[in-house]
Amino acid sequence: MASRSGTARGSTLETAYKKNPAAQRRRSVWNGIKRDRYLYLLALPGIVFFLLFKYVPMWGILISFQNYSPYQGMWASQWVGLEHYIRFFSNPDFLILFRNTMAINMLSLIFFFPLPILLSVMMNELRGTKFKKTIQSIVYLPHFLSWVIIVGITFLLLSTGEGIINQLLAAAGLNKIDFLTNPNYFWGLLTVQSIWKDAGWGTVLFLAAMASIDPQLNEAAKIDGAGRFRQIWHITLPGIRSVVIILLILRIGHIMDVGFEQVFLMMNGAVSEVADVFDTYVYRLGIKQGQLSFSTAVGVFKSVVGLILVIGANKLAKKFGEDGVY
Amino acid sequence: MKRRRTGLKTVLAAVAALSLLTTACGGGNSASGVPDDGGPMPVSIMSMYFTPEPPGADNVVVQEIEKRTNTDLNITWVSPNSYGDKVNVTLASGDIPDLMLVNDPFSAQVRTMVQQGAFWDLTPYLDDYPNLKKFPEESWINTKQADGKNYGIPRVRPVEGGPFLFLRKDWLDNLKLEVPKTTDELYEVFRAFTKDDPDGNGQDDTIGFTGLVNQDNMGGYGAIVSAFTQTTGDWKEVDGKLVNVNLLPEMREALEWINKAYTEGLISEDLAVLKESQTKDQLNAGRAGAAVNTVEAAWEPTEAQLKTNPDADFLPLVSLNGWNNRDGGFFGMFVIPKTVSEEKMKKLLELMDYGASEEGGTLASYGLEGVHYTEENGIKMATEKAKTDIVASQALGQIFMSYDKYMRAYRSGMPNEIFERNKKIIDERAESSVPDKAIGLYSETGVSAGPELSKDIQDIKTKIILGKQPLSAWDAYVEKLKANPDLQKITEELNEAYKQRQSAS
Known part of the structure; x- marks a missing residue:
């Protein structure tokens, strides 16, 4: 008796679900969560992390619409609408900052971005495993040096007074070159530094992508008489194309970011008109001068x-038939 | 940017969490923050240190001070390199220590928060603290905020003996040169130090002067510039009105002088990218003949050079072109936030008053007699133990200091005759020193637009010194500067504040 009434109730519920597709969807979502509950549990710390440290602080952008004062707090501070944005865009500094940021990033996109691909193709062609591993470790190494150290090395090499290169030039009877204080060299110097530091590290993803290419393709190509370069062109490069596209999209998303530490450390009075970028500007006005609202607007x-x-x-990537980031 | 901002928030959150933890731990306290049971009062302090490492929580001298003042000190030591940033971040977090050193009492952030009533107005209480009262009048006057009140205890500094030129006396003697009194003579000395082999080793390995320019001021070259402009700071009184020194023809002369010295190789070749520590290295190694620092700091390279050269002697100059700088009598101030109860605030003043006493000041700077120092003819010699225990005026002595007019004549370990000579130099400087007229004057535009303007001005100065741009570019720039609406407004506002202060006194 008890069991029958139970079944009866169950079937009524089922018909209710059938009549209500939204509830049905809800149930299937819930079932899905229930089924994969351990996976979700595994993801929980990550979800909490993103909520707590990425989404909650985003409310902070509200202070860019007020004259924020820490003592008064966010609710009592005076609202000023778009004042800070207008001040920023009408400031003559804006164009300089924009130009410098874009120039440094475009140089990096043109000269830095292709290098890890080239490097990883070359490493992929190495046959001796031990030799390959050694080369890999060596090219990764500079990535783990902090910018402070790299800039320190740069100064040791290039400063006019005690820099080794300039001392060599002087000893050879040539004129010293003002690498560090000449605005014409600054962007190039940054690009070279970035390449030295991170070109090797950038190969990690490409090498992983190449490892997943089916070796049968290469074998088949070899039987068909394809040489190494043919194989690279028709197998390796197409094989990593989607990774390249994804990284390129992510890189373009960072086009307004310039590594703050690097520029900050390399900057000096003689080059600041080509060195000042959004990040250094935000640091100066926000942290140093305490103009929190204004610098938030810039951010x-x-x-x-x-x-x-x-x-x-x-969108563009999808148009050309690629996967894209999402 | 997004990533960096969240990074800041993370720090703030961590700080907040930490402070929650510490307050939770301090049980047994009444609401006022002063323990009812007579136990030690917890005090959080933020300050800077100049020693290689900051003193730890178990530092002997910190413990001794805690015992004598019945407090429980929780000191956050911050490196001077990033102190300004740390102050701004801490103020922004709203979680302010009981006693916090703000390195610039007139920064935009501090000024706004004073206006909003974030800090205790200490003016009505100060009379009760005899040792704090011993600080020179100028230290208190110059740290007054826009409303003429004192919101902080100055980190007191003597007005005389501040950063100024010092140079190798033994090199002068070797080259049979007089101590320079004018910028022309100084140029000749720098030239001889560079070209005439002052150390007699037969090698061309010396320069006249080592110093750097910062991104917003002239750094080590400020003293030379001021000798030309005959004023201290960025403003000069001309016919009763304050004028920005950059508009004066003397600034052009100064730039011309420095540029010439640079082109001839008499001063640091890398002055735009040099670090403070590198200039010290050059002095210590005997490769540079002059630099700028306080009177007692000239002993530092002397001591280093004496190890290899028994004749080495850095002599602090008295004046140049009849000018030398008179300091404001403070290097930042300690503020007490309004979140602290009145009862506790008074106790904190008591603590600072103890630090300003002879006993407290000596204890903080030199430690315990017989353990950290020995005394002979009034000269304290620091022992090795002082170094390992991190007992120095450069650390704890930055918080607790008893005022002494000759504070800048003395370093532990200095021979008596140098100490006496320094005292004489300080007395002589008092006769020609010029104070900064604009110190503490409030200009709203100056606070918001001033820093960027200073940077802009310094950029072109640096370029002119390095010869990247001709002097005519400076003339053109000055013309533009004269028409700069921000500078005009700053000048107007400062002059108004200046007039107000003069009529008040």
């Missing part, structure tokens, strides 16, 4: 541009 601008570019690049 928001940067993020919005970055977001638009990511979405744009992703």
Whole structure:
């Protein structure tokens, strides 16, 4: 008796679900969660991390619309609307910052981005495993040096007074070169530093992608008489194309970011007109001078541009039949 | 940017969590923050240190001070390199230590928070603390905020003996040169130090002067510039009105002088990228003949050079072109946030008053007699133990200091005759020193637009010194500067504040 009434109730519920597709969907979502509960448990710390440290602080962008004062707090501070944004865009500094940021990033995109691909193709062609591993370790190594050290090395090499290169030049009877204080060299210097530091590290993802290429393809190509370069062109490069595209999209999203430490450490009075970028500007006005609202406005601008570019690049990638980031 | 901002938030969150933890631990306290049971009062302090390492929580002298003042000190030591940033971040977090050193009492952040009533107005209480009262009048006057009140205890400094030129006396003697009194003579000395082999080793391995320019000021070259402009700081009184020194023809002369010295190789070749420690290395190694620092700091390279050269002697100059700088009598101030109860605030003043006493000051700077120092003819010699225990005026002595007019004549380990000579130099400097007229004057535009303007001005100065741009570019720049609406407004506002202060006194 008891069991029958139970079944009866169950079937009524089922018909209710059938009549209500939303509830049905809810149930299947819930079932899905229940089924994969351990996986979700595993993801929980990550979800909490993103909520707590990425999404909650995002409310902070509200202070870019007020004259934020820490003592008064966010609710009592005076709202000023778009004042800080207007001040930023009408400031003559804006164009300089924009130019410098774009120039440094475009140089990096053109000269830095292709290098890890080239390097990883070359490493992929190495046959001796031990030799390959050694080379890999050596090219990764500079990535683990902090910018402070790299800039220190740069100064040791290139400063006019005690720099080794300039001392060699002087000893050879040549004129010293003002690498560090000449605005013409600054962007190039940054690009070279970035390449030295991170070109090797950038190969990690490409090498992983190449490892997943089916070796049968190479064998088949070899039987068909394809040489090494043919194999690289028709097998290796197409094999990593989607990874390249994804990284390119992500890179474009960061086009407004310039490694703060690097520029900050390399900057000096003689080159500041080509060195000042959004990040150093935000640091100076926000942290050093305490103009929190204004510098937040600059930060928001940067993020919005970055977001638009990511979405744009992703759309473009999809148009050309690639997967994109999402 | 997004990543960096969240990074900041993370730090803030961590700080908040930490402070929650510490307050939770301090049980047994009444609401006022002063323990009812007569136990030690917990005090959080933020300050900077100049020793290689900061003193730890178990530092003997910190413990001794805690015992004598019945407190429980929780000191956050911050490196001077990033102190300004740390102050701004801490103020922004709203979680302010009981006693916090703000290195610039007139920064935008501090000024706004004073106006909003974030800190205790100490003016009505100060009369009760005899040792704090012993600080020179100028230290208190110059740290007054826009409303003429004292919101902090100055980290007191003597007005005389501040950063100024010092140079190798033994090199002068070798080259049979007089101590320079004018910028022209100084140029000749720098030239001889560079070209005439002052150390007699037969090698061309010396320069006249080592110093760097910062990104927003002239750094080590400020003293030379001021000798030309005959004023201290960025403002000069001309016919009763304050004028920005950059608009004066003397600034052009100064730039011309420095540029010439640079082109001839008499001063640091890398002055735009040099670090403070590198200039010290050059002095210690006997490769540079002059630099700028406080009177007693000239002993530092002397001591280093004496190890290899018994004749080495860095002599602090008295004046140049009849000018030398008179300091404001403070290097930052300690503020007490309004979140602290009145009862506790008074106790904190008591603690600072103890630190300003002879006993407290000596204890903080030199430690315990017989353990950390021995005394002979009034000269304290630091022992090895002082170094390992991190007992120094450069650490704890930055918080607790008894005022002494000759504070900048003395370093532990200095021979008596140098100490006496330094005292004489300080007395002589008092006769020609010029104070900064604009110190503490409030200009709203100056606070918001001033820092970027200073940076802009310094950029072109650096380029002119390095010869990247001709002097005519400076003339053009000055013309532009004269028409700069921000500078005009700053000048107007400062002059108004200046007039107000003059009529008040």
